[in-house]
Amino acid sequence: MENSVEDQDPEIIKLFSQCLEAKEFSYSPYSHFRVGCALLAQNGSIFQGCNVENVSYGLSICAERTAIVKAVSSGCRKFKAIAVTTDLEDEFASPCGNCRQFMAEFGLDYEIYLVRKDLQFVKTTVSELLPKAFTPETLAMAKVQNQTAVTNSS
Numbered sequence: 088m089e090n091s092v093e094d095q096d097p098e099i100i101k102l103f104s105q106c107l108e109a110k111e112f113s114y115s116p117y118s119h120f121r122v123g124c125a126l127l128a129q130n131g132s133i134f135q136g137c138n139v140e141n142v143s144y145g146l147s148i149c150a151e152r153t154a155i156v157k158a159v160s161s162g163c164r165k166f167k168a169i170a171v172t173t174d175l176e177d178e179f180a181s182p183c184g185n186c187r188q189f190m191a192e193f194g195l196d197y198e199i200y201l202v203r204k205d206l207q208f209v210k211t212t213v214s215e216l217l218p219k220a221f222t223p224e225t226l227a228m229a230k231v232q233n234q235t236a237v238t239n240s241s
């Protein structure tokens with residue numbers, strides 16, 4: 088389901104232009120697959136990210152994780168939306184599995200916009216892209232169960 092940008096909130100329109108701008112900074116000499124991202128924090132700050140590849144390939148980092156790392160290292164952990172774009176003209180590229188898990192660390196409900204350069208987009212959420220996610224809450228539940236087990240055995 089594609090959507091058009093005209094009816095969107097000005098904050099989201101700005102997010103789209105910021106993700107397109109970030110793509111211009113992509114360092115992708117190996118794949119030539121440019122990705123740009125813009126992450127909107129709940130306090131209104133926007134963090135841009137692009138993919139940064141490495142000659143060792145495995146060290147390459149995606150645009151989404153670049154933006155999240157920039158936000159967290161600036162003191163922001165609560166997000167409203169993230170917009171991602173590539174050079175694909177007819178497709179809406181979706182975040183990779185690593186990035187879906189990375190996004191889920193900071194919430195399942197924030198919006199994900201897959202944006203084309205003609206500003207057509209698909210809107211989804213972290214939980215839609217990563218159902219039944221393994222989250223910090225999952226780990227916290229295990230700790231509670233372990234504490235209960237220790238208490239019962241002593």
Ligand SMILES: [Zn+2]
Nearest residue numbers: 149182183186
């Ligand atoms: Zn990724």
